Amino acid sequence: MKQRPFKQVDVFTPVPYRGNPLAVVLDGTGLAEEAMQRFTNWTNLSEATFVLPATTPGADYRVRIFTSGRELPFAGHPTLGTCHAWLQAGGRPKGEQVVQECGVGLVKLKRDGERLAFAAPPLLRSGPLANEDVELIARGLGIPRADILHHAWCDNGPHWRGVMLRSAEQVLSLRPDGAALAGLDVGVVGPRGKVGVIGARGASDPDDECAFEVRAFFPGNSGMAEDPVTGSLNAALAQWLIGSNLAPARYVAAQGTALGRAGRVHVERDEAGDIWVGGASVTCVEGSVLL
Structure with a gap:
């Protein structure tokens, strides 16, 4: 074991302790997978990341992303938080982008500006959910099946199933049944304005910058858990919603409200058609960790 540089970063917020925290070990060289998983579980955070030298030409660094009990091929808030920590620690990209x-x-x-944004990776699975999945999700969320207006696979590594409800208020009132939704990763979105967006409030609205309210539910150690702010889900939701004309090409989503957080996820489709998902990050803890 040795002391390794470490940062704990709050992601999707410029204000400490209002977003989604992430543990970043800035030197993961020589660490066994078991040690990475053990440390991740010990942090009691949703994810921890370990920075390693790149093995692919063109990459600036490699990152391994762990959540409780498993490694993830991709996750959004760990991507932004790790990049923030790497840049803050003196990392320099080879090109204009990291x-x-x-x-x-x-x-x-x-x-x-003060935000970082990642290009949403391609969806591994898309298209509408099976009817039995939609009915199960409705039961698990405690709502009538008719209140799920739209649904789709939002799988970009994590196997998110996305559903759109009638309103942000309905999204915030949900009390999901963990037993009914066991084994499912469910993302729920509702417009803050009129149903059917493109009547939802956009980023230019002076009263509320957010067009949508988002919640993310997934299996946890003691039943169904909720993620404060979820980059992977918001990336996949954006690909689905913008691609289906259910959202404008640029919007801001709120997430974490039900948990007392104030996450803000900035989404934009550029002229090339790429979806960019961004937010602010702030370092709350830094030093070293014995690993």
């Missing part, structure tokens, strides 16, 4: 190597391949990141 290129991260992870389980799904190469992920591009760009700086947008």
Whole structure:
């Protein structure tokens, strides 16, 4: 074991302790997978990441992303938080953009003022959910099946199933049944404005910057858990919603409200058709960790 540089970063917020925290070990060289998993479980955070030298030409660094009990090929808030920590620690990209190597391949990141944004990786599975899945999700969320207006696979590594409800208020009122939803990763989105967006409030609305409210439910150690702010889900939701004309090409989503957080996820489709998902990050703890 040795002391390794470490940062704990709050992601999707410029204000400490209002987003989604992430543990970043900035030197993961020589660590066994078991040691990475053990440390991740010990942190009691949703994810921890370990920075390693790139093995693919063109990448600036490699990252391994762990959650409780398993490694993830990709996750959004760990991608942004790791890049923030790497840059803050003196990392310098080879080109204009940062290129991260992870389980799904190469992920591009760009700086947008004080925010970082990643290019959403291709969906591994898309299209509508099976009817039995939609009915099960409705039962698990405690709502009538008719209140699920739209649904789709949002699988970009994590196997998210996405559903759109009638309103943000309905999304925030959910009390999911963990037993009914056991084994499912479920992302729920509802417009803050009129149903059917493109009547939802957009980023230019002076009263509320957010067009959508998002919640993410997944299996946890003691039943169904909820993620404060979820980059992978928001990336896949954006690909689905924008691609289906259910959302404008640029919007801001709120997440974490039900948990007392204030996550803000900035989404934009550029002229080339790429979806960029971004947010602010702030370092809350830094030093070293014995690993």
